[in-house]
Structure formats: structure tokens, C-alpha cells
Amino acid sequence: MIATGEDHRVTPAELFFDLVFVYAITQVTALMADDPSALRMLGGMVVLALLWWCWCCFAWLGNVVRADTGGLFSVLLAVMAVLMIVSLAVPEVYADGEGGLHVPLVFVLCYGAVRLLHLLSYWVSSPDDAALRSTLRRTALLSVAPPFVLLLAGSTLSGAAQVLVWLAAVAVDYVGIYVTGSSGWRVSSPGHFAERHGLIVMIALGESIIAMGFGMRGFPLSGPVLIASVAGLLLLAGLWRVYFRMVNEAAEHRLTALRDGARTALGRDVYTFLHLPLVAGIVLTSLGEKAALHHIADEHHYGLSEPLHGIVAWALPGGAGVFLLAAAAILLRVGRRPSPLLLVGGPALLAAGALVPLVPALAALLLLAAGVTVLVFAGGGPRERHGVVAA
Incomplete structure (x- = not known):
């Protein structure tokens, strides 16, 4: 070897x-x-x-x-x-x-x-x-x-x-x-380590796109399905931006600056432990998106005015909330100040699961995609909005 x-x-x-x-x-x-x-x-x-x-x-x-x-x-x-x-x-x-x-x-x-x-x-x-x-x-x-x-x-x-x-x-x-x-x-190569974990985040996001396709499989293509698909993709794009514009570069930079045991400890905490809730958040979001697409596409059993119910209703915004909180935790661990919008947006999305059963499934997906998009672009990136907490 x-x-x-x-x-x-x-x-x-x-x-x-x-x-x-x-x-x-x-x-x-x-x-x-x-x-x-x-x-x-x-x-x-x-x-x-x-x-x-x-x-x-x-x-x-x-x-x-x-x-x-x-x-x-x-x-x-x-x-x-x-x-x-x-x-x-x-x-x-x-x-x-x-x-x-x-x-x-x-x-x-x-x-x-x-x-x-x-x-x-x-x-x-x-x-x-x-x-x-x-x-x-x-x-x-x-x-x-x-x-x-x-x-x-x-x-x-x-x-x-x-x-x-x-x-x-x-x-x-x-x-x-x-x-x-x-x-x-x-950790011999910080660049390899950061790239490796960035790729697994991309894989999880790709799985979410596949899940949306499975959600409407077997049903005719309709206008609401097209709108929901675009909204679902926009939501995933927001999560992508959080990771690759706010988190990934900051984590790699800090990992590169450290040596020996301190580098190993950071690799363990940031990548092995805190990347798990990142991926889990994406998987939960994909569960909610899959359920929403199925709900919207199956016109024989659900009307467009009907909301999602049960645990999948929470998963739709809750998964994104878990993702944002994990992103904030990573930034804190590498010595960056997370955007207040991440710290507020994460809990807000976790709580929003209680509201999803009150609105139509398509409306819930559209509101979530719009909300995450506004939050992400208002939050900026690490160079613009994040001060350094620790060297």
C-alpha cells in the first residue's frame, strides 16, 4: 500500500x-x-x-x-x-x-x-x-x-x-x-478529506432528486407536478449553497491550518460526527419531498388543497432545519460565527413541521423553497458575514 x-x-x-x-x-x-x-x-x-x-x-x-x-x-x-x-x-x-x-x-x-x-x-x-x-x-x-x-x-x-x-x-x-x-x-491531506466529504453530501443531494422522481412515478405529468419538482430542486439548491458556499471552504481552511492531534480531532468532530446530521437532514428532506410529490401527483386519492399529514409533514421542513443547525455547528467548531439566519432558520424550520398539515402540500413545498432561498442568500457566505471566533 x-x-x-x-x-x-x-x-x-x-x-x-x-x-x-x-x-x-x-x-x-x-x-x-x-x-x-x-x-x-x-x-x-x-x-x-x-x-x-x-x-x-x-x-x-x-x-x-x-x-x-x-x-x-x-x-x-x-x-x-x-x-x-x-x-x-x-x-x-x-x-x-x-x-x-x-x-x-x-x-x-x-x-x-x-x-x-x-x-x-x-x-x-x-x-x-x-x-x-x-x-x-x-x-x-x-x-x-x-x-x-x-x-x-x-x-x-x-x-x-x-x-x-x-x-x-x-x-x-x-x-x-x-x-x-x-x-x-x-489526516494526511486536508484537501482530500474535505473533497471526500463534499462528494458524499453531493451524493445525498442527488439521492433527494431521485426520491422526487420516485414520488411521482406511475402518475401522469401535470402542471402542479412540474411546479412541485422545480420547487423541490430549488430547496435542494439552497442546501447546496449553504454547504459549498458557507461550510466546506471554511472547514477545509481550518483543517489545513492545524497539525497532528489537533487536526485529527477537528477531522473527527467536523467531518465524522457533524457531517452525519448534514446528511441525515438531506435524507429527511428527501423523504418529505418524495411524499409531497406523490401527494400532488396522485390526483385520484388527493386533491390539490389537501395537506401532508403525519411524520412526513414534519420531515419536509424539519430535515432542512437539521441541515442548517448542523451547518451552524460546523462553523462554530472551526472558529467561525455562523450567520444569525442559520441559527434562527434551523429551529424555525424544525418548528414549521407543525404548520405543514395546515396548508396544501404544494403550497407547503413552495413556501419552504422560497423561505430557504431567501434565508440562504440573505445569510451570505463566510467571507462576507462570518467573523473569526478562534484562530
Whole structure:
């Protein structure tokens, strides 16, 4: 395996690897849309957190070892095959159908295989790094083995019990990263790390566009559907602008300025942890947009004056609210002052979910798209509106 340098960039092998996550994120949206309840939404976020961990593992590894070399590329192919199985399992992970394999167990075993391949790859790539190997041993004992046992136990359960046990597994895994420490982990190329995570945000936004298409699939193209589609795209464009004009450059700049442990800690906090709610916010928004497009397109069951109801009504503005709050948290962590509009807009959109059932679905989507557009353009960018809090 070939070590990377400060100027390392994302390789085509990593872009190929990310293709599996396009499908995986689509499957998470489908999982929640199939049974739009609060419990299923929580379950969908748990599955997303597990998938995110799989992706992050190899984003870190690809930052210190070239992913297009023979050894690591072979590992990536193996992981892609396993993650493809994981993605296929997602829709039935909480409602295993009759016949065939036990889907929750298949999901857990494949997840465990990905985590094991990651640790083994790091171990082989750094034979002389005693600090890293010590951290890998602690990670296996504290942040991989206990959550895997919980996931196995949860795979034998169903309903709320399964979701809560798996949620506990995610919590143990994420807390374990802080307990094991950052000794030995490193970010060799800030540019690669920032680009890698920017691409996964783009993948999530692309999945949202796909979800809108699925929402109106099978129904005739109508004027309201066209208007709703444009409004949905405008909403996603607003989220894109927040990330790539306010967040991405500021985070990369701060990461580049740091060295050693401080750089690793920032990479962990900003990219591994705070990018998860960014992606989760996009997935929740895509769930709301998919439901809205279906509602507007299905003229036989819904009228244009009929609003969205249930958890998907909250997801439409709530997902964007989660995204804005995560963006604000990232800016704070890198020493920037977030725009007050982000700090106000995030909670406002979370609260707006209560109003969505009071207005027609098309009107709700149009108002949300217009509101986010005004907020984003009024908020400006980091160079224009954000003072530096810390050096």
C-alpha cells in the first residue's frame, strides 16, 4: 500500500466506491417511506448512522493510503460487495419478509465484516506505527465488539425493541471513538478529506432528486407536478449553497491550518460526527419531498388543497432545519460565527413541521423553497458575514 501526501486528492477508485452509497441512501429513504411513522423514522436514522460509519472508516483510510493501489483497491471491492448486500437488506431490516434469509442478521453480519476489514486494512498499512496499532486494539475492544454484540441481539427482536437496541449499539460505537482516543489516527491531506466529504453530501443531494422522481412515478405529468419538482430542486439548491458556499471552504481552511492531534480531532468532530446530521437532514428532506410529490401527483386519492399529514409533514421542513443547525455547528467548531439566519432558520424550520398539515402540500413545498432561498442568500457566505471566533 502506498502512503499519501499533503497534496493527495480523491481517486477514481473512491468515486467508484461511493456509488454503492448512492443506492444505500436511496434505500434508507425507501425504508422510512414504506412505513412513515416516528418509530420507522428513528429506525431509518439508526440504519443511516451505521451506513455512515462504514463510509467514514474508508474515507479515513483512503486519506492515508492510496485507494487506487492493488492492495487497498482489492479491499474496497470486497467492501463494496458486502455493502451492496447491506443495501439490499435495508428495506426489510425491520420487517423481515417470509422465506429467504433472515434479513436483519444478514445486515448485521455484513456490517461487522466491513468494520473488521477496515481494522485489518489499517493494521496492515501501518506495520511500524505502534501508537496506531494500540488504538486499533482499543477500537476493536470498545468501539466494534460491544456494538456488534448489541446489533446481533437486536436482530433477534422486532418493533421498538429492535430499534432501541440498535440505537444503543450506535451510541456505544460513537462514544467509543472518544474513549479510545485519537492517538495514531491522522489526516494526511486536508484537501482530500474535505473533497471526500463534499462528494458524499453531493451524493445525498442527488439521492433527494431521485426520491422526487420516485414520488411521482406511475402518475401522469401535470402542471402542479412540474411546479412541485422545480420547487423541490430549488430547496435542494439552497442546501447546496449553504454547504459549498458557507461550510466546506471554511472547514477545509481550518483543517489545513492545524497539525497532528489537533487536526485529527477537528477531522473527527467536523467531518465524522457533524457531517452525519448534514446528511441525515438531506435524507429527511428527501423523504418529505418524495411524499409531497406523490401527494400532488396522485390526483385520484388527493386533491390539490389537501395537506401532508403525519411524520412526513414534519420531515419536509424539519430535515432542512437539521441541515442548517448542523451547518451552524460546523462553523462554530472551526472558529467561525455562523450567520444569525442559520441559527434562527434551523429551529424555525424544525418548528414549521407543525404548520405543514395546515396548508396544501404544494403550497407547503413552495413556501419552504422560497423561505430557504431567501434565508440562504440573505445569510451570505463566510467571507462576507462570518467573523473569526478562534484562530
